[in-house]
Amino acid sequence: MDPYSLKKLNQCRRERRAAILLTDLGDGRDRVVVEGDLVAGNLGEAVASAFRSGKSGVVEVDGRSFFLNVHLPPPRLVMIGAVHISQALAPMAAIAGFDLHIIDPRTAFASPERFPNVRLDAEWPQEALARSPLDAYCALAALTHDPKIDDPALKAALEAGCFYVGALGSRKTHARRVERLTEAGVSPAAIERIRAPIGLKIGAASPAEIAVAVLAEIIEALRSRGLSASRSVAA
Amino acid sequence: MSDIVEGGTLRDPLTIAEEWMKEGRDVAIATVVETWGSAPRPVGSHLVIDADGQFEGSVSGGCVEGAVIAEAAEVIADGKPRMLEFGVADETAWRVGLSCGGRIKVYVERLG
Numbered sequence: 001m002d003p004y005s006l007k008k009l010n011q012c013r014r015e016r017r018a019a020i021l022l023t024d025l026g027d028g029r030d031r032v033v034v035e036g037d038l039v040a041g042n043l044g045e046a047v048a049s050a051f052r053s054g055k056s057g058v059v060e061v062d063g064r065s066f067f068l069n070v071h072l073p074p075p076r077l078v079m080i081g082a083v084h085i086s087q088a089l090a091p092m093a094a095i096a097g098f099d100l101h102i103i104d105p106r107t108a109f110a111s112p113e114r115f116p117n118v119r120l121d122a123e124w125p126q127e128a129l130a131r132s133p134l135d136a137y138c139a140l141a142a143l144t145h146d147p148k149i150d151d152p153a154l155k156a157a158l159e160a161g162c163f164y165v166g167a168l169g170s171r172k173t174h175a176r177r178v179e180r181l182t183e184a185g186v187s188p189a190a191i192e193r194i195r196a197p198i199g200l201k202i203g204a205a206s207p208a209e210i211a212v213a214v215l216a217e218i219i220e221a222l223r224s225r226g227l228s229a230s231r232s233v234a235a
Numbered sequence: 236m237s238d239i240v241e242g243g244t245l246r247d248p249l250t251i252a253e254e255w256m257k258e259g260r261d262v263a264i265a266t267v268v269e270t271w272g273s274a275p276r277p278v279g280s281h282l283v284i285d286a287d288g289q290f291e292g293s294v295s296g297g298c299v300e301g302a303v304i305a306e307a308a309e310v311i312a313d314g315k316p317r318m319l320e321f322g323v324a325d326e327t328a329w330r331v332g333l334s335c336g337g338r339i340k341v342y343v344e345r346l347g
Contacts, residue, residue, distance in 0.1 A: 001264055001344055001345075001346050001347075002347070003256055003346060003347045006249065006252060006253055006256070006346060007253060009249065010249055010250060010253050013249075023342070023344075025268075025318070025342065028316040028344060055278075056277075056278045056279035057268075057269070057278055058268055058269055067266070067268045067342065069266065069279045070279065
């Protein structure tokens, strides 16, 4: 591998940009293609298809054999609310390989003592998300029960095309949330994407059990996102 | 937790390969490029190896790493990439086969 390719690839990964390491298996030469780069001809079609599916593999193009190693940004879980559930969800999600970001303007909740070794912003979601924007590789879980804090974050997550958007609260709470978001101009199709009540139905009772249900639901969304990703590119 | 764990997640082989390169170490990168049947690690997985045989990452569940590391020493020495194939149908399988019954192809190349 060309050292320049490795450096460029690692830089893309740090910056959360989708990239493919393209290796010609005949002569061993490689280069990094960043999503949005133009690649001509049949190879270009294979590259575009690999970005959509996220699947690495060998392709035969014009009698030559290429290996496409697709590097999509690692999933990031953004939690709105430095609450009891978040304290359980943060370490579980870290072990499962997620980047973490916790946002809660209530400084009593968002204290480093309660959340050691986690990126924590004691700010309103609008402020924190302006600095660290959401993208299609983010999951957002709104956990505060406070519309002032949760609603703007949910709106931002739907606009950014986050692969998962979940909100804590009963069906009744969610019905009121739907009314507020509709009034705020969010489309019914977008609102439909919110997972509420949050988490897979496993009868979770304690904050830690709810965290398991939420994490499982996020992983389900992540692993089934191939189809929706290709739809959004085609649209 | 060991030193490959950072903030709860595993540090990945390509980051380690770049660090090793900056330290002036000779490095080989092994990549799973094809799998058939039930393979333990998906296509795209990496094992990085230095000239002293130190390694990080994995291309299988530990079944064939030894053989890949041995081959990596030669790749580092002559700079020629190699395609290795492992599986139960392979003659070497008795020594370094995949107990799961799958087959994998591993591309081993020198960095730089």
